[in-house]
Amino acid sequence: MRITAIQEATASIASDIRNAYIDFSKMDVSVVKITTDVVRNGEKVVGYGFNSNGRYGQGGILRERILPRLREAEPEALRDPERDNLDPFRAWDLMMRNEKPGGHGERSVAVGVVDMALWDIVAKIEEKPLHRLLAERYGPGEAESHAFVYAAGGYYYPGKQVEGLQEEMRGYLGLGYDTVKMKIGGASLKEDLKRIEAVIDVLGGDGSRLAVDANGRFDLATAIDYARAMEPYGLRWYEEAGDPLDYALQAVLGEIYPGPMATGENLFSHQDARNLLRYGGLRPDRDILQFDPALSYGLVEYLRTLQVMRQAGWSPRRCIPHGGHQFALSIAAGLGLGGNESYPGIFAPFGGFADDLPIEQGRVALPDIPGIGFEAKGKLMALYESLFTA
Amino acid sequence: MRITAIQEATASIASDIRNAYIDFSKMDVSVVKITTDVVRNGEKVVGYGFNSNGRYGQGGILRERILPRLREAEPEALRDPERDNLDPFRAWDLMMRNEKPGGHGERSVAVGVVDMALWDIVAKIEEKPLHRLLAERYGPGEAESHAFVYAAGGYYYPGKQVEGLQEEMRGYLGLGYDTVKMKIGGASLKEDLKRIEAVIDVLGGDGSRLAVDANGRFDLATAIDYARAMEPYGLRWYEEAGDPLDYALQAVLGEIYPGPMATGENLFSHQDARNLLRYGGLRPDRDILQFDPALSYGLVEYLRTLQVMRQAGWSPRRCIPHGGHQFALSIAAGLGLGGNESYPGIFAPFGGFADDLPIEQGRVALPDIPGIGFEAKGKLMALYESLFTA
Numbered sequence: 001m002r003i004t005a006i007q008e009a010t011a012s013i014a015s016d017i018r019n020a021y022i023d024f025s026k027m028d029v030s031v032v033k034i035t036t037d038v039v040r041n042g043e044k045v046v047g048y049g050f051n052s053n054g055r056y057g058q059g060g061i062l063r064e065r066i067l068p069r070l071r072e073a074e075p076e077a078l079r080d081p082e083r084d085n086l087d088p089f090r091a092w093d094l095m096m097r098n099e100k101p102g103g104h105g106e107r108s109v110a111v112g113v114v115d116m117a118l119w120d121i122v123a124k125i126e127e128k129p130l131h132r133l134l135a136e137r138y139g140p141g142e143a144e145s146h147a148f149v150y151a152a153g154g155y156y157y158p159g160k161q162v163e164g165l166q167e168e169m170r171g172y173l174g175l176g177y178d179t180v181k182m183k184i185g186g187a188s189l190k191e192d193l194k195r196i197e198a199v200i201d202v203l204g205g206d207g208s209r210l211a212v213d214a215n216g217r218f219d220l221a222t223a224i225d226y227a228r229a230m231e232p233y234g235l236r237w238y239e240e241a242g243d244p245l246d247y248a249l250q251a252v253l254g255e256i257y258p259g260p261m262a263t264g265e266n267l268f269s270h271q272d273a274r275n276l277l278r279y280g281g282l283r284p285d286r287d288i289l290q291f292d293p294a295l296s297y298g299l300v301e302y303l304r305t306l307q308v309m310r311q312a313g314w315s316p317r318r319c320i321p322h323g324g325h326q327f328a329l330s331i332a333a334g335l336g337l338g339g340n341e342s343y344p345g346i347f348a349p350f351g352g353f354a355d356d357l358p359i360e361q362g363r364v365a366l367p368d369i370p371g372i373g374f375e376a377k378g379k380l381m382a383l384y385e386s387l388f389t390a
Numbered sequence: 391m392r393i394t395a396i397q398e399a400t401a402s403i404a405s406d407i408r409n410a411y412i413d414f415s416k417m418d419v420s421v422v423k424i425t426t427d428v429v430r431n432g433e434k435v436v437g438y439g440f441n442s443n444g445r446y447g448q449g450g451i452l453r454e455r456i457l458p459r460l461r462e463a464e465p466e467a468l469r470d471p472e473r474d475n476l477d478p479f480r481a482w483d484l485m486m487r488n489e490k491p492g493g494h495g496e497r498s499v500a501v502g503v504v505d506m507a508l509w510d511i512v513a514k515i516e517e518k519p520l521h522r523l524l525a526e527r528y529g530p531g532e533a534e535s536h537a538f539v540y541a542a543g544g545y546y547y548p549g550k551q552v553e554g555l556q557e558e559m560r561g562y563l564g565l566g567y568d569t570v571k572m573k574i575g576g577a578s579l580k581e582d583l584k585r586i587e588a589v590i591d592v593l594g595g596d597g598s599r600l601a602v603d604a605n606g607r608f609d610l611a612t613a614i615d616y617a618r619a620m621e622p623y624g625l626r627w628y629e630e631a632g633d634p635l636d637y638a639l640q641a642v643l644g645e646i647y648p649g650p651m652a653t654g655e656n657l658f659s660h661q662d663a664r665n666l667l668r669y670g671g672l673r674p675d676r677d678i679l680q681f682d683p684a685l686s687y688g689l690v691e692y693l694r695t696l697q698v699m700r701q702a703g704w705s706p707r708r709c710i711p712h713g714g715h716q717f718a719l720s721i722a723a724g725l726g727l728g729g730n731e732s733y734p735g736i737f738a739p740f741g742g743f744a745d746d747l748p749i750e751q752g753r754v755a756l757p758d759i760p761g762i763g764f765e766a767k768g769k770l771m772a773l774y775e776s777l778f779t780a
Binding site: 021022023024025026054055056057058059060061063064065097098099100101102103104105106107108215216243244245246247248266267268269271272274275278279295 | 411412413414415416444445446447448449450451453454455487488489490491492493494495496497498605606633634635636637638656657658659661662664665668669685
């Protein structure tokens with residue numbers, strides 16, 4: 001068995017949204033398609049990968065460093081020594097050959113894109129959904145059939161803040177979501193509190209169904225002001241108050257704010273994750289870790305991150321990855337994470353889940369097909385076909 | 391005044407060296423040339439930038455994100471509000487527009503390449519060497535005319551470890567260096583101790599003229615074994631024992647090893663530098679910080695890092711940047727750092743200093759010409775001409 005082709009392209013996921021830090025008007029992603037000579041159901045097994053949103057496509061690093069190393073590898077060097085399959089761990093070591101330690105960003109996205117496609121292939125060769133394969137190999141044995149998902153959005157609507165926001169949130173509830181997330185930090189505290197209260201109204205007065213996200217924008221004083229003002233709402237969580245690497249800020253906030261806090265989407269290695277757990281003062285009984293496997297060197301590295309968590313006394317249940325993609329959903333259902341993010345209607349067709357499996361009571365089912373489940377998303381498959389005809 | 395052209399290319403700096411972590415057989419760098427419409431001495435002012443070694447060229451990120459933002463900027467948006475010159479701080483904000491926080495690597499290199507060229511231009515427009523401009527604007531007022539440099543090398547010579555290494559080190563002493571650095575961690579402790587003793591012999595028995603570099607390779611147990619074994623030598627410093635992000639390892643080592651330690655070349659932002667100072671247990675009276683401004687978002691960010699250091703009670707004198715390039719040398723002489731790395735004969739023509747200013751007693755003089763001093767390096771200028779004829 002061998003890889004016979006690796007195709008790579010960049011696709012736009014531009015949208016007119018913006019958070020407290022950036023706008024997404026030029027956001028794009030890298031896309032890969034890896035073809036093997038293994039035949040299942042009369043067709044060659046193919047794996048698909050793409051990067052999660054927010055950190056741009058990584059075509060340069062893929063074309064100049066990561067893909068050449070994979071292409072130059074002997075087929076034997078990529079083979080699982082215990083199974084007749086590819087070995088994503090050996091592929092990972094090859095892709096990271098002659099890469100210095102530290103500096104985890106961008107490169108971590110490029111490797112994540114390929115890692116996703118490799119796991120898609122591995123599960124297809126075993127003719128299993130990835131979440132089931134993961135549960136058997138690295139998880140509790142049996143995969144979960146559904147995962148908690150929440151609708152991330154809650155943007156700013158200049159000129160009609162309250163109405164626009166409430167309308168957006170009603171839309172998510174109509175789609176089957178129970179829990180929603182909104183942006184904060186793009187307006188004054190006073191205006192943000194009005195927005196929060198407007199959303200809680202839509203949620204039947206239940207603040208525990210609302211998370212808020214500052215996207216790393218606040219300094220300590222502002223983060224504390226928001227913490228004190230928001231505490232009475234009993235929110236689901238308070239996300240990325242300060243710079244993602246400012247562990248001291250996070251630790252101080254954790255002493256002030258009794259509710260759950262969430263962070264980690266902008267940490268891209270198990271070493272960075274370990275520093276967050278060592279120094280960030282996070283509380284394993286309530287806080288949420290949002291490391292995104294697709295942005296962070298893929299599942300091979302995410303398994304190391306879960307190991308770091310276990311050593312620090314954390315349950316995988318505390319993880320709800322960033323990104324809203326099927327890869328993280330498969331990992332969530334397979335390894336017993338706490339759920340997955342979702343961006344209804346945005347970052348399509350990479351974001352979102354299987355076409356015929358709607359959200360119900362804030363949970364989504366996983367498709368029962370081999371691999372990550374991309375074939376259950378018509379528009380995603382159509383995009384791959386248009387990108388890689390030949 | 392405005393930027394009229396930005397040219398970008400990739401150049402190889404392949405060499406047959408390797409450290410304990412990677413080999414440099416495919417190492418390359420990004421190179422930029424920025425032309426302005428400002429005329430000095432009858433010619434248009436041009437700035438040159440390139441990335442420091444070890445983290446590869448960043449053509450993808452430059453072409454897709456950083457350079458388009460700069461090219462789309464109005465000339466006014468890049469102008470220094472206080473002087474008739476470019477403003478690298480405003481350029482920095484523009485280049486980092488719509489970039490999320492965290493994940494500092496690769497992108498930090500791309501921005502560093504451009505930042506270098508902008509500072510070259512700023513100093514040329516003021517018709518001063520950069521080190522003098524920096525001393526006046528941000529430093530002690532008067533620049534130093536010379537800086538301490540040490541020869542980094544000390545590679546492995548399969549089959550003739552001791553002889554090859556001693557010959558290499560004698561070569562550095564012959565070039566005028568007083569202090570040298572060698573690799574460790576690529577052989578057994580026993581063999582490395584033999585190599586260390588062989589080099590100390592060449593240095594007249596003075597271990598304080600020798601630094602050793604593990605390139606982040608050791609786990610804690612190995613790092614401690616080396617620390618205990620090397621302590622009697624009284625080495626100049628013990629560099630990057632463990633993973634650059636493993637601050638706990640560094641902190642434990644600092645309690646065990648009384649001699650100077652050095653690290654920081656694989657941390658690429660002021661946030662990462664701050665974490666090292668907060669959590670790494672480094673000692674401001676003896677340890678060395680090696681942040682490389684060219685790999686770390688350039689001088690604009692390096693000034694933030696120096697500010698973080700000052701707040702933590704550190705003198706700039708404790709900095710001896712990684713990289714061996716003239717940009718860091720100018721910063722060292724201008725801002726009163728402790729010196730600069732040098733790789734004699736490697737990474738040419740990007741590494742190394744002015745052609746006609748030899749190393750003397752372990753120090754090098756800075757050329758008295760406008761800008762960073764690239765025009766005093768014939769082969770570097772010849773390479774730029776060959777890359778950007780047009």
